[in-house]
Amino acid sequence: MSGSPARRVVITGIGVTAPGGVGVKNFWSLLSEGRTSTRRISFFDPSPFRSQVAAEVDFDAELLGLGAQEVRRMDRAAQFAVVTAREAVTDSGLDFGALDPHRTGVTIGSAVGATMGLDQEYRTVSDSGRLDLVDHRYAVPHLYDYLVPSSFAAEVAWAVGAEGPSLVVSTGCTSGLDAVGHATDLIREGSADVMVAGATDAPISPITVACFDAIKATTPRNDDPEHASRPFDATRNGFVLGEGSAVFVLEELTSARRRGAHVYAEIAGYATRSNAFHMTGLRPDGREMAQAIRVALDEARLAPDAIDYVNAHGSGTKQNDRHETAAFKRSLGEHAYAVPVSSIKSMVGHSLGAIGSIEIAASALAMEHGVVPPTANLHTPDPECDLDYVPRTARDWRTDAVLSVGSGFGGFQSAMVLTRPERGTA
Template sequence: MSRPDDRRVVITGIGVTAPGAIGTKNFWQLLTDGRTATRRISFFDPSPFRSQIAAEVDFDAELAGLTPQEIRRTDRAAQFAIVTAREAVEDSGLDLGALDPARTGVTIGSAVGATTGLDQEYRTVSDGGRLDVVDGTYAVPHLYNFLVPSSFATEVAWAVGAEGPSTVVSTGCTSGLDAVGYAAEVIRDGLADVMVAGATDAPISPITVACFDAIKATTARNDDPEHASRPFDASRNGFVLGEGCAVFVLERLDHARARGAHVYAEVAGYATRSNAFHMTGLRPDGREMAEAIRVALDEARLDADRVDYVNAHGSGTKQNDRHETAAFKASLGEHAYRTPVSSIKSMVGHSLGAIGSIEIAASALAMEHHVVPPTANLHTPDPECDLDYVPLTARDQLVDAVLSVGSGFGGFQSAVVLARPERSVR
């Protein structure tokens, strides 16, 4: 038995700001072309660091339409969120002025908040690190906004005129999945009709690079940045840091149908689990991710063999790729071997909290176009990763249901199921 339409939540608008591609159309073109946006870091001199590459967004806040005041008071990640939310709302066709603002909410995910702004301001007030006691008179007037990630949700709420539930979700690298899952639950609980939801991060800074260097999580393949991100490949040796944002308009299915909106997908199922095991380590059996997948499929009322595509976390670390391969086998059974799996981090890097929403965007667009994006740079599969990872080239395929998963430091494991609203249920 399916949910009534006023309890079903659908995506009617998508906005994307990603490395190599600003805007949803450009983003999808990059993915289906199999192009990579990874390169040597240009934001600062990376030569002192072990990993010197990243997936940077070629973003100009003024050209993107932000006012001087918006630019002055916001961190780069917040700027991404404002611009991307506006694209999502425009794509949805919603007339914000006709909505009840108290029934419109915002949920924004972020793993590391205003890292770029804080890094820049520290260098300013400390005179490049030379002062033990910093001089706060040199700080920007809105420095407090950089210290509190809640400012991200505030800025998006102002941009779209939302006066309903507003929150920030910060669960490490699953933040982007969790923000969308949480927003869908807010609508199902009857607390809002429309939610503007997604995630943003701009972590490419010396402090972030140094932290990942310390645990050797990022790749040191500095001589070949374009091919450095190699999920599921036997030669992979860590992920490539990225940045970016994706934001969606979510609304009740009956609300969308009443206004004749285009529906990309239904957010049919969501679940999150924690492994309570290790800050960065993963059990090899993938049990917690498998459990999140099982619960998400149950909420979606979808049998495992109805999944047409899996958008993997696919970070390109050896333990993660093996962990989620085991999770897919445990949760999907034999169907795992028949299901295409791919990682878009091979092309746009790992933007920490933002990547889950960027991957949901890729999943919804895969359904829209019946095309599975590829895993770039996959030439020699790891024998322990023996599923169909769609190497190198996008694939035409009927896609009516997608499973998108994420794994984050702290033990977070999340899964989102997207499906066509007209699908049959159990």
């Protein structure tokens, strides 16, 4: 188990930039109404590719408060992170100017860094691939910031005035869970008092689409983009690429209560494991994810039947959905059949490193509103995926403890337990 239970860590601010609408209010509206935001790719001509659909964010950086120089300096994923962090900070009600900057830190997760910026700049300096020797004179002045993902954490730290621990976590599709988990540990161990933590990715570019085409991980259902993402459905045939960001303000519970903060949830347990097995393959029994779930439950001091809702990874690939179903049965026992499980990727796509944080936001908001988001587009049950996946329509459901999980290429398996803080004693 990681960290110590002596300092309890809670979420007091949430920011979300996601397909279907920027901001927490728009994000929750989409999820609770079961709407999908998947469509034909508009950022470039996708016709040469096998998969031509994605979940894009309608994002106007300057309208959302970024200056022209910030837009020029930052890749799209960094812009997401800064805008989203600002929403989280405002939502928290904390006066960051009054905090000790050396006790305030940042962790940002990202799977693919500044993919869109690097892709665009390569096309520019190579004259769309016609030059063998690229001409650096045509590059943007801040091209180095696109090369190093650490710039994401630096931009957020500058935006909030954090001078404490600041880093990027890159563990593939579990990056968003792992960044928040690491930030929690930093507060628990006493290395920081406040953390701005989350994840961002903007991967919808020709190189990313080509990579997933090569391994046939993304769906070729191009004739029906709105219904292309079908986690746990028997007709699923791959995930839908997405983009976005979610960022949180984390602080110690006693401090949050002292200042009268609104507390969304306590991060009661977190664990991560690796299968040391295959870059993209998963063992069908789900043992590594199950182990991460068990350790996270132990850290939260909860029995499996205390979980009221499972926010699944639910990517919509044949392999992952079966693996994950097996992991829930292995870790939760008979309770796996009683607890509602859903995948928001059916509505907002799979934003790679960002999705873990976006799913944490969905989990906290499900607890806040007493509503479980649905798995949209689930019409044809798969006999091998036989749990309660909340098909198509959101469900009113009292939720005191949520399990959110992630699975990533490279064999990464992460699990986080969120609870209402009143379940324990301050």
